[in-house]
Amino acid sequence: MSNLRIAPLEERHITRVVEIEKASQSCPWSEQSFRNELSQDHGIFIIGEVGTDLIGFAGEWIMIDEAHIITVAVSESYRRQGYAKKLITELLLRAASKGATCATLEVRAGNDAAIKLYEMMGFASTGKRKNYYPDNKEDAVIMWLYNLQTWECP
Numbered sequence: 001m002s003n004l005r006i007a008p009l010e011e012r013h014i015t016r017v018v019e020i021e022k023a024s025q026s027c028p029w030s031e032q033s034f035r036n037e038l039s040q041d042h043g044i045f046i047i048g049e050v051g052t053d054l055i056g057f058a059g060e061w062i063m064i065d066e067a068h069i070i071t072v073a074v075s076e077s078y079r080r081q082g083y084a085k086k087l088i089t090e091l092l093l094r095a096a097s098k099g100a101t102c103a104t105l106e107v108r109a110g111n112d113a114a115i116k117l118y119e120m121m122g123f124a125s126t127g128k129r130k131n132y133y134p135d136n137k138e139d140a141v142i143m144w145l146y147n148l149q150t151w152e153c154p
């Protein structure tokens, strides 16, 4: 995992990011949605590379003192090697350094892998949004991490 290089999302990454997104999500973001992130002044969007392979990405929006994790995905052949943990850690530390005191996200209720990842990073479920996802009416679990200024990677 020490071979992971994290860098800001750039235009040249978009094609590969969209490929990973399509392979990872039932309702993938469009290419334009990722391109919009390039010009967000309240957003932080990062990619992870191992050697010359772009293996995953993650993004957040910072709204006053809250970090909203908006997406994370890791290419299937690179999963369970700690890369998402590393990408989310980077987002949380960058948000904290910009003054955010807490972080939140929404995740599909059936996405056990993501829920376990967020729980191990210190997020806790605080509620649900019923029938939130338009494709299958799945509920969203709302998760928060409140102690961001003193948070340390587990």
Ligand SMILES: CC(C)(COP(=O)(O)OP(=O)(O)OC[C@H]1O[C@@H](n2cnc3c(N)ncnc32)[C@H](O)[C@@H]1OP(=O)(O)O)[C@@H](O)C(=O)NCCC(=O)NCCS
Pocket (backbone or CB within 6 Å): 024, 025, 071, 072, 073, 074, 075, 078, 079, 080, 081, 082, 083, 084, 085, 086, 106, 107, 108, 111, 112, 113, 114, 116, 117, 118, 120
């Ligand atoms: C969720 C996702 C990003 C995890 O990426 P990853 O790089 O495999 O995650 P990590 O290796 O950093 O896992 C860290 C911890 O999360 C938990 N975890 C991750 N994947 C898991 C799985 N499939 N089953 C159970 N726990 C899992 C474990 O606690 C893991 O630690 P461990 O391997 O020491 O047990 C990846 O499965 C993915 O891209 N899924 C599709 C996109 C997605 O669902 N994104 C989240 C949207 S909210």
